[in-house]
Amino acid sequence: MTVTVQSRASKQAKRIALWFTTFALMLVMCVPGLWVVLSAFRPNREILAKPPVWIPQELSLVNFGKVFGFGAEQVGIPVGSYFANSLIIALTSTIIALIIGIGGGYAFARYRFRFKGGLFLGLMLFRAVPGIALSLPVFMMWSKLGLVDTKLGLIIVYVSLNVPFTIWLIDGFFRQIPQALSEAAQVDGCTRWQAFWKIEFPLAKSGIAAAGVFAFLTSWNEFALASQLTRSTDSKTLPVGLLDFTAQFTIDWAGMCAMAVIIIIPALILTFIVQKHLIAGLTFGGVKG
Amino acid sequence: MIRALTTRRTEMAPFLLLLPAVATMLFVVALPLIFSLWTSLTPYKLTKPNTLYDFIGLTNYVRIFGDWDFWEAFLRTIGFLTVALNVEFALGLGIALLINKITWGQRGLRTIMMFPMMFSPILVGFQFKFLFNDHIGVVNNALQSLGLTNRAIPWLVDAKLAMFSITLAEVWMSTSIFAILLLAGLFAMPRDPLEAAKVDGCNAWQVFRHITLPFLMPFAYIAMAIRSLDVARAYDLVAVMTDGGPAGRTELLWTLIARVGYDEAKMGQANAMAYVSTILSILFTWYFYRKLVAARRYMGGAE
Numbered sequence: 001m002t003v004t005v006q007s008r009a010s011k012q013a014k015r016i017a018l019w020f021t022t023f024a025l026m027l028v029m030c031v032p033g034l035w036v037v038l039s040a041f042r043p044n045r046e047i048l049a050k051p052p053v054w055i056p057q058e059l060s061l062v063n064f065g066k067v068f069g070f071g072a073e074q075v076g077i078p079v080g081s082y083f084a085n086s087l088i089i090a091l092t093s094t095i096i097a098l099i100i101g102i103g104g105g106y107a108f109a110r111y112r113f114r115f116k117g118g119l120f121l122g123l124m125l126f127r128a129v130p131g132i133a134l135s136l137p138v139f140m141m142w143s144k145l146g147l148v149d150t151k152l153g154l155i156i157v158y159v160s161l162n163v164p165f166t167i168w169l170i171d172g173f174f175r176q177i178p179q180a181l182s183e184a185a186q187v188d189g190c191t192r193w194q195a196f197w198k199i200e201f202p203l204a205k206s207g208i209a210a211a212g213v214f215a216f217l218t219s220w221n222e223f224a225l226a227s228q229l230t231r232s233t234d235s236k237t238l239p240v241g242l243l244d245f246t247a248q249f250t251i252d253w254a255g256m257c258a259m260a261v262i263i264i265i266p267a268l269i270l271t272f273i274v275q276k277h278l279i280a281g282l283t284f285g286g287v288k289g
Numbered sequence: 290m291i292r293a294l295t296t297r298r299t300e301m302a303p304f305l306l307l308l309p310a311v312a313t314m315l316f317v318v319a320l321p322l323i324f325s326l327w328t329s330l331t332p333y334k335l336t337k338p339n340t341l342y343d344f345i346g347l348t349n350y351v352r353i354f355g356d357w358d359f360w361e362a363f364l365r366t367i368g369f370l371t372v373a374l375n376v377e378f379a380l381g382l383g384i385a386l387l388i389n390k391i392t393w394g395q396r397g398l399r400t401i402m403m404f405p406m407m408f409s410p411i412l413v414g415f416q417f418k419f420l421f422n423d424h425i426g427v428v429n430n431a432l433q434s435l436g437l438t439n440r441a442i443p444w445l446v447d448a449k450l451a452m453f454s455i456t457l458a459e460v461w462m463s464t465s466i467f468a469i470l471l472l473a474g475l476f477a478m479p480r481d482p483l484e485a486a487k488v489d490g491c492n493a494w495q496v497f498r499h500i501t502l503p504f505l506m507p508f509a510y511i512a513m514a515i516r517s518l519d520v521a522r523a524y525d526l527v528a529v530m531t532d533g534g535p536a537g538r539t540e541l542l543w544t545l546i547a548r549v550g551y552d553e554a555k556m557g558q559a560n561a562m563a564y565v566s567t568i569l570s571i572l573f574t575w576y577f578y579r580k581l582v583a584a585r586r587y588m589g590g591a592e
Contacts, residue, residue, distance in 0.1 A: 018387070018390060018391065019391055019393065021305060021387075022390075023394075025387070026384075026398055026402055027401070029402070029405065029461070030401060030404050032416055032461060033404060033405065033408060033416065035416075035419075036415075036416045036419060039419070047425060050425075051304055051433075051434070052425075052430040052434065054425075054434070058314055059551070090525060094481075098493065099309075100313060101304040101310070102309050103307065103309060103310065104306060104307050104309075104310040106305035107302070107306035107307050108307075111302060111303035111306075113300070113303045113304065116303075119307065119311075121578060123314060123519070124514075124574060124578065125571050125574055125575060126314050126318045127518050128517065128518050128570045128573070128574040129318060129322070129567050129570065130521030130543055130563075130566050130567060130570055131521055131522070131524065132543045132547050132566075133543075133546060133564070133567045133570075134318065134544050134563075134567075135565050136325055136328075136546070136559055136560050137321035137324040137325035137560070138321050138324065138557060140324065140328065140556065141320070141321060150487070156317060157315055157317055159317070160313045160316075160317035160318055163314065164314070165518075166309075209536035220409070221409030221410070221411065223409070223410065223411045223524075223525040223528070224521070224522075224524050224525060224528075224543070228547075228548070228551060239409060239412075239525075240413040242411060242412075242526075242529075243411075243529065246529075253419060256415060256419070260412050260415060263409065263412060264407060264409075265406060267407040267408075267409070268407050271403060271406065271407045272400065275399075275400065275403055288582050
């Protein structure tokens, strides 16, 4: 009797120890990111202080104001227009990639046709071309077409960057919907288009949204191509703008941290919303396909 | 007649649906790749536009294969990826197994685990540049405050330490994707074989080695396949953290391409290097895709 109570107690203790270890481990993993976020609210003199100031004495939103050009002090970097460029480019390319991806994903999920496997693999392999390698010929072509340093130029590139992955995810989500549903609707007199639009599309909607978030974040975060294809405030995006800080004589660490937080907030919110669908899409589409 | 028409239309449907996707990829990826292949066979320099029409055969390829800088960057890239991917897999597996054991607060842990996934490579690069700065970085500050050292360790200036810092940044950035996909695999795992093995007297290691691990392999290959699509994102990390320095000691293939192509304006030679890196990436992706298909077939047979 005492033995079982003891062993149960030690089992319980083991579980609690495991819980704390895991939790501590996860927190340690987050420290580097959290340190940047914290520094965004601290003044430069505290960041640069020697000996270091460990416990923040002043926390304020001043850095964000400076970055956006509010208030007396202002950094000489037009973060506001970079933000607008990033938003326009990422949103437009996501919408176009989704429209193309829904068509392609539906075709892969619902039809049998020749070269299906080859075509799917081909799309994926195109996606594998390193950004910097692709940027060389695209840069040369875009300069001939007058697309360097335009939003349109970057949008076109990002659409092609996002199409393969969008197709992969959406294909996975359509496969999860039993084909019998749309067949039943067609027996009842719907056209294939109506069956798609009234039954399959609404069921796949959350998955499609997840694919959209993924595409948005890819465009929002992309650097290798953007750094070569943009020149000025006409088209520079936030990741490229972040490097503007390093070109100055003294690096404005607080300003960079504030800009980092501005870049990460949309990513944080969007990833949080769709995390469940994203995992489902990646694994289902991959394993059971 | 009518039937013939409808079957033909259904045959056409998938191709029509795929047409925009294929057209985009042809225009933005395939066409540039052909152009880049041609450029790699010319001595093209951005400053001398006419050189685009001089055909010089494989001279650029011969030159880069005889160039020690290229081989150094090439081998460093391979080494970097080998270390980073293996560490990411091992850590990801460990984290997934730990979180799988936990019953209370698992959702919260999963969300925390995904935190690094939200950082873009450029941000991760900046973040570690900030943390590892020799004067104001938190790493040196902490070491000094704890009295472990009193000098400023040159994390990003010394060649070996810089490579270590870059690898650490890469591992921090990408371990989550392994962890999350392997965790999804653990959730999908059927209970019966585990219980049967326990009844048959297998110990924990045997169960892990012969049941859990084989079941997880397709998920590992998915993670590898996804990762192989964007291993070149390490370019962003290096571009921010060291830009290939000091003296080219952290130069990866991708930063070398950017330097030769844009800074030195030798487009022909850069395109030759880019072609080598593209083929490398495609082989890598293809390999893991094949592994994935094979593992999937094996699982399908076992089901």
